[in-house]
Amino acid sequence: MGLSTAEIQSRIEALGPWFHNIEIGGVRTAPNHFLGDYPHQKFRKFADAIPADLSGKSVLDIGCNAGFYSIEMKRRGAERVLGIDFDDKYLNQARFAAEVAEADIEFAKLSVYDVGALGEKFDLVIFMGVLYHLRHPLLALDLIREHVAGDLMLFQSMQRGSTEILPLEGNYPFTDTHMFDEPGYPKLHFIEHRYADDPTNWWAPNSAAAEAMLRSSGFAIVSHPEAEVYLCRVAERPYGAEPVYPHKGARQ
Ligand SMILES: C[S@@+](CC[C@H](N)C(=O)[O-])C[C@H]1O[C@@H](n2cnc3c(N)ncnc32)[C@H](O)[C@@H]1O
Secondary structure, three states: OOOOHHHHHHHHHHHHHHHOEEOOOOOOOOOOOOOOOOOOOHHHHHHHHHOOOOOOOOEEEEOOOOOOHHHHHHHEEEEEEEEEOOHHHHHHHHHHHHHHHOOOOOOEEHHHHHHHOOOOEEEEEEOOOOOOOOOOHHHHHHHHHHOEEEEEEEOOOOOOOOOOOOOOOHHHHHHHHOOHHHHOOOOOOEEEOEEEEHHHHHHOOOOOHHHHHHHHEEEEEEEEEEEEEEEEEEEOOOOOOOOOOOOOOOOO
16 A cells, blocks of 8 residues: 555554554554453454454454454455445444455445345354443344354354353243243343443343354354354354344235
């Protein structure tokens, strides 16, 4: 792109603040990130769980932010990478980072609730760090499963509460209530006000809930390489979890 370091620095400042600490032309976008060298240091823990060679594959990065994962997947040889986010500020950051990295990535303004408009399935869907920001998390998972997930999904959610997984029966009588008080029962904590000063943090699942929600939306867990990260594969939806919103083939 031929920009000097000073020009890159000034573009980074103009596009900030950044949530992704990315190195662009030798300049870091968020060197004082509250999570440390984020997302690099998180990615290092599960980078090996994703195929190293994505040649010929398509990738959809939902809630792509400044494009860290989109750029990483392009580096792995993905033929087509589409990053979507509903925030123009982040999309502008992603476009600049990809341009300087000479990574041929498409970015589009789109909400996860509108993925059906893409009319296309992707070999790998990345759905990292978005679920707990949504008021309707299961709807989002259902829409991803229905419309865009072609094979694999890399998923992450903030988790709070127990990391225990209580083995569950397929059914319980109405009078049985003890399991709801077990720490390892799936629990999705609702945040009415604020958590971590962020008014868009709506939900905090415990580990059991994160896993159960994935299964319930028709994703089988292939591996769990990091505390909050899952690699999933498209699977059958369990009985009762078929989409109930109007879509092709649904009962009206
Ligand atoms: C915590 S950041 C995660 C960014 C990145 N995926 C990661 O894991 O580092 C959440 C991102 O999701 C985006 N986002 C939140 N709600 C969204 C929605 N309904 N549709 C698309 N993107 C959304 C935000 O703009 C933000 O870029």
